[in-house]
Amino acid sequence: MADRPMDMIRLDFDNLMAPGLSGGVEADEFAGGMAEAFGRAHAHVEAQRATGVLGFLDLPYAQESGQQAQKLADGFAQWFEDVVVLGIGGSGLGAKAVRDALLGPYWNDRSADGRDEYPRLHVIDNPDPDTMLGLLQRVDVAKTLFNVVSKSGATAETMAQYLVVRDAVERAVGAEHARGHFLFTTDPVGGALRRIGDAEGIPMLAVPPNVGGRFSVLSAVGVFPAAVCGIDTGELLAGAAAMAERCRSGRLAENPAGVLATLLHDAERAQGRSVHVLMPYSDRLRSVALWFQQLWAESLGKAKNLDGVLTPTGPTPVPALGASDQHSFLQLMMEGPDDKVVLFIEVEDHGPDAVIPKRHPEMSEFAYLGGHSLGELMNTERRATAEALRQQGRPNATLYVPRITPATLGQLFMLWQIATVYAGALYRVDPLDQPGVELSKKLTYGLMGRVGAPRPAMREPDPRWRI
Ligand code: PA5
Numbered sequence: 001m002a003d004r005p006m007d008m009i010r011l012d013f014d015n016l017m018a019p020g021l022s023g024g025v026e027a028d029e030f031a032g033g034m035a036e037a038f039g040r041a042h043a044h045v046e047a048q049r050a051t052g053v054l055g056f057l058d059l060p061y062a063q064e065s066g067q068q069a070q071k072l073a074d075g076f077a078q079w080f081e082d083v084v085v086l087g088i089g090g091s092g093l094g095a096k097a098v099r100d101a102l103l104g105p106y107w108n109d110r111s112a113d114g115r116d117e118y119p120r121l122h123v124i125d126n127p128d129p130d131t132m133l134g135l136l137q138r139v140d141v142a143k144t145l146f147n148v149v150s151k152s153g154a155t156a157e158t159m160a161q162y163l164v165v166r167d168a169v170e171r172a173v174g175a176e177h178a179r180g181h182f183l184f185t186t187d188p189v190g191g192a193l194r195r196i197g198d199a200e201g202i203p204m205l206a207v208p209p210n211v212g213g214r215f216s217v218l219s220a221v222g223v224f225p226a227a228v229c230g231i232d233t234g235e236l237l238a239g240a241a242a243m244a245e246r247c248r249s250g251r252l253a254e255n256p257a258g259v260l261a262t263l264l265h266d267a268e269r270a271q272g273r274s275v276h277v278l279m280p281y282s283d284r285l286r287s288v289a290l291w292f293q294q295l296w297a298e299s300l301g302k303a304k305n306l307d308g309v310l311t312p313t314g315p316t317p318v319p320a321l322g323a324s325d326q327h328s329f330l331q332l333m334m335e336g337p338d339d340k341v342v343l344f345i346e347v348e349d350h351g352p353d354a355v356i357p358k359r360h361p362e363m364s365e366f367a368y369l370g371g372h373s374l375g376e377l378m379n380t381e382r383r384a385t386a387e388a389l390r391q392q393g394r395p396n397a398t399l400y401v402p403r404i405t406p407a408t409l410g411q412l413f414m415l416w417q418i419a420t421v422y423a424g425a426l427y428r429v430d431p432l433d434q435p436g437v438e439l440s441k442k443l444t445y446g447l448m449g450r451v452g453a454p455r456p457a458m459r460e461p462d463p464r465w466r467i
Pocket of ligand 1: 151298
């Protein structure tokens with residue numbers, strides 16, 4: 001049987017454009033000034049790419065590192081019943097997005113048989129004692145692999161988790177066997193984690209130096225956790241490569257990442273619509289919206305522009321979930337301040353679907369539901385919500401995902417990552433750095449007593465303002 005051609009994601013941005021949307025972007029503006037601005041952003045990104053700083057664009061083709069992750073996932077990792085990823089920010093959100101999208105809800109609740117004998121997969125990003133102690137009670141530590149993910153190898157939250165877990169593993173299996181329960185994903189050369197790994201002979205995977213945390217989902221950071229549960233990572237990377245090709249064009253109308261970046265930038269800058277809501281109508285894609293939130297916020301929220309001039313910049317990304325948030329956030333989106341753009345994701349084919357039985361034909365309140373399916377209801381509600389927003393003059397667009405597969409997820413990841421670097425060029429900020437997170441880290445080091453970090457003078461709160 002011939003291979004099925006790859007499902008491709010489509011972007012429908014009609015509800016951002018005039019005349020469909022009252023006050024929407026005019027066609028000649030799109031083809032004129034916006035296309036020119038995008039052309040400049042595209043040239044900027046191509047120049048950056050030539051210098052080698054946009055390493056995430058090469059990840060779909062990085063065969064050697066992909067194979068290394070796959071080999072470890074297929075080999076020693078299959079000895080374990082549970083795999084726990086410890087990593088925060090870009091070192092945790094991608095793995096969560098992959099797990100939730102491709103393994104679906106309740107993976108960890110299935111029997112080993114129901115998981116085709118693959119391990120359960122946990123991603124613990126927050127050093128919250130409740131979660132950590134709960135995890136250590138839930139898993140059999142002696143049969144668990146801990147994948148510690150930290151590019152810098154120094155992040156306080158992840159290192160603290162590692163130390164807690166290391167102790168638990170040593171208690172369970174003895175100090176001499178503990179190292180066999182770890183896999184580190186970190187910088188290829190430097191950092192404390194790599195030093196520990198080198199000293200103890202712990203297996204390690206590398207995050208390329210030119211791939212930043214929030215752009216690392218297609219490196220070993222996301223590929224190992226995917227592969228360990230039997231996800232076809234070749235397909236994930238092939239999907240990402242296909243999207244990278246589609247987004248190579250300097251012509252705005254042909255480049256989906258360019259369209260997203262350009263229209264979202266314009267919505268914020270020219271229309272005051274600074275809240276960018278990503279709202280998948282799929283529980284599986286909820287974590288993709290959380291991943292997007294970090295990518296968009298940490299990349300575009302910057303104090304200084306590329307010339308070093310102080311111009312605090314950045315849209316506010318908000319993750320939402322359809323249909324649930326129609327009963328929570330939609331009222332605000334419809335009638336609250338007109339400062340939002342909503343980006344829906346519709347999954348066209350949800351796979352096995354639940355048909356709604358025809359019962360109570362006498363009850364007009366819900367008789368109409370009978371014979372339809374839950375997937376159909378989700379997609380109809382997405383359509384109705386987009387139209388309701390349009391009628392209210394509220395801009396929105398939809399990404400159509402034919403089915404949730406490794407290939408379409410790879411496309412989604414690549415689409416948003418490329419849109420982010422285009423948006424960085426349009427905003428004229430560096431999307432690859434995050435200087436704003438340093439101060440709170442420094443204060444934490446000082447307060448926790450790190451050697452060389454001065455204890456900060458913290459202002460005592462004014463007692464008048466405490467009740
Ligand atoms: O996107 C980023 O660079 C950050 O969110 C990092 O991923 C996060 O701070 C974790 O860093 P590290 O992987 O060094 O532990």
